[in-house]
Amino acid sequence: MAGWNSIIFDDPTSGHPMLPQVVQVMRCIYTAVNPERPPPFTVDIWWHSLSLSYQVQESGREPSIVILNLREGEPHQPAMDTHFMINLNTMRVHDKFQDHRFPVPQEILPVLGELKEYVRSIVRGRWEAKEAQNRETARRLEKEREEQRNRVQAFCRGLVENGFIDEDDASHFSGDSLNCPVCSARQTSCNMCKVISCSNGDCEVSSAIPIVQCSNHHNTIFCTSCLDLPGSLPRLGKCPMCARWFCSSELQWCIGRPVSNDGTGLSPPNIDVTRLHSARPLSCRTIACMDKTRESGKNGRHCCNARCWSRVGTATCSDCVTQDSFACPCGQYWTCGGCEAQASSASGFITCPGCHRHFCSSSCSYIGTCELCNHVEPCRDCIRNGKSVEEEHTMFMCQGCKGLLCETCSDLDEKTCCRCDQSICKLCAHEEDDSDCPDIVCDYCRGSGDQYDYEDMAYGDEYMAYGDYL
Numbered sequence: 001m002a003g004w005n006s007i008i009f010d011d012p013t014s015g016h017p018m019l020p021q022v023v024q025v026m027r028c029i030y031t032a033v034n035p036e037r038p039p040p041f042t043v044d045i046w047w048h049s050l051s052l053s054y055q056v057q058e059s060g061r062e063p064s065i066v067i068l069n070l071r072e073g074e075p076h077q078p079a080m081d082t083h084f085m086i087n088l089n090t091m092r093v094h095d096k097f098q099d100h101r102f103p104v105p106q107e108i109l110p111v112l113g114e115l116k117e118y119v120r121s122i123v124r125g126r127w128e129a130k131e132a133q134n135r136e137t138a139r140r141l142e143k144e145r146e147e148q149r150n151r152v153q154a155f156c157r158g159l160v161e162n163g164f165i166d167e168d169d170a171s172h173f174s175g176d177s178l179n180c181p182v183c184s185a186r187q188t189s190c191n192m193c194k195v196i197s198c199s200n201g202d203c204e205v206s207s208a209i210p211i212v213q214c215s216n217h218h219n220t221i222f223c224t225s226c227l228d229l230p231g232s233l234p235r236l237g238k239c240p241m242c243a244r245w246f247c248s249s250e251l252q253w254c255i256g257r258p259v260s261n262d263g264t265g266l267s268p269p270n271i272d273v274t275r276l277h278s279a280r281p282l283s284c285r286t287i288a289c290m291d292k293t294r295e296s297g298k299n300g301r302h303c304c305n306a307r308c309w310s311r312v313g314t315a316t317c318s319d320c321v322t323q324d325s326f327a328c329p330c331g332q333y334w335t336c337g338g339c340e341a342q343a344s345s346a347s348g349f350i351t352c353p354g355c356h357r358h359f360c361s362s363s364c365s366y367i368g369t370c371e372l373c374n375h376v377e378p379c380r381d382c383i384r385n386g387k388s389v390e391e392e393h394t395m396f397m398c399q400g401c402k403g404l405l406c407e408t409c410s411d412l413d414e415k416t417c418c419r420c421d422q423s424i425c426k427l428c429a430h431e432e433d434d435s436d437c438p439d440i441v442c443d444y445c446r447g448s449g450d451q452y453d454y455e456d457m458a459y460g461d462e463y464m465a466y467g468d469y470l
Contacts, residue, residue, distance in 0.1 A: 010049040012042040021111045022050045026070055028108045029084050047073040049080055054119045060127045065089055066119050088116040149175035155196040192226035215244040237281035241289035251281040254300050254317035308339035333360035354382030370406040417442040
């Protein structure tokens with residue numbers, strides 16, 4: 001038997017269309033049982049809560065039983081006990097407190113009929129809605145089956161035209177079949193155009209109508225005609241190392257360097273721009289394939305230029321790197337040379353006064369630049385080789401803030417931390433007050449309070465020591 005469904009009436013302001021009827025029934029029953037006691041005025045959540053409960057027939061079309069429960073709250077207890085049960089099928093009342101049964105008063109028979117009809121309309125409405133949904137589902141499924149039959153027939157006609165089967169085989173092949181008429185393997189179809197092919201890779205049909213499937217997501221299936229996605233990477237790509245197909249997000253790509261001078265900025269892979277090659281998968285994300293790609297020299301590199309055309313893809317293949325590419329000796333910065341603003345980005349580079357090579361920025365770990373006057377010292381290679389330049393300065397590195405200052409800007413004897421008595425640079429010196437002679441405190445003492453590490457506040461001796469430290 002199905003479970004009970006209930007409509008609760010415990011809020012006098014709910015506006016429920018049956019609230020006046022249930023209140024009328026409640027007042028009538030209480031008056032009939034005890035005429036000398038005033039009946040409850042209305043419903044409420046604490047003392048008089050009513051519930052219209054019902055069960056539904058197995059067919060779902062009609063209620064099998066409808067009960068109106070008149071419940072009362074217990075003093076000092078957050079609970080309700082049912083006092084009267086009114087059976088709307090038999091029109092009898094059960095006083096559960098006195099275990100007494102009696103017919104409902106004649107005056108409320110029409111009202112109880114309204115409540116029963118209200119429940120019936122709810123049940124019938126739900127049944128009709130479910131039936132309508134079932135009819136719609138059946139209609140949709142039949143339409144899908146008919147479309148599938150038409151696709152299978154088109155599939156067979158194509159096999160006849162290409163000589164894979166003859167007319168007699170095609171005429172006896174069922175439109176509801178899910179197997180290949182050539183090898184009996186399972187059919188497969190494209191998620192986009194629904195064209196049918198054979199799932200058996202060794203079957204000649206699968207070669208004639210190529211459909212590919214993601215190795216990780218077996219429900220992601222496309223024919224080769226539907227792989228391209230306008231304005232984005234192809235839906236699937238084939239790893240050149242393991243020869244398996246993957247979703248585009250699971251591959252490293254190069255979208256191809258634009259060959260026109262005005263098309264080197266950011267642009268989606270498939271817009272109307274002439275490129276050196278179409279979107280090309282370089283490797284899947286497995287460690288084995290990425291290692292093989294690096295060993296073969298066909299791995300992609302990430303250009304550090306924020307306006308590079310490759311930022312829409314994921315990397316730059318070796319074919320798209322030009323002779324203008326730039327790799328900083330620090331190993332942290334590389335540009336492909338074929339992207340927009342390559343020349344202008346060079347203005348942000350710094351040049352070694354010894355070997356005249358370019359380096360990526362003032363924060364490059366391979367060369368020192370004074371953080372106050374931007375004076376550039378020779379790079380690490382020049383220092384290692386003992387190469388001297390005019391106006392060479394000694395570069396110091398503060399062990400506290402790690403900042404670099406040239407000899408002119410360092411002023412080692414000028415500032416001392418008032419707490420730890422260590423020499424500090426201008427970059428990490430802080431004045432503690434606004435007086436004419438303020439106390440100077442270092443970053444370490446300022447942040448650590450009374451706990452000081454004197455060793456960390458010492459300076460490196462000279463730039464040669466800085467180079468060895470790196």
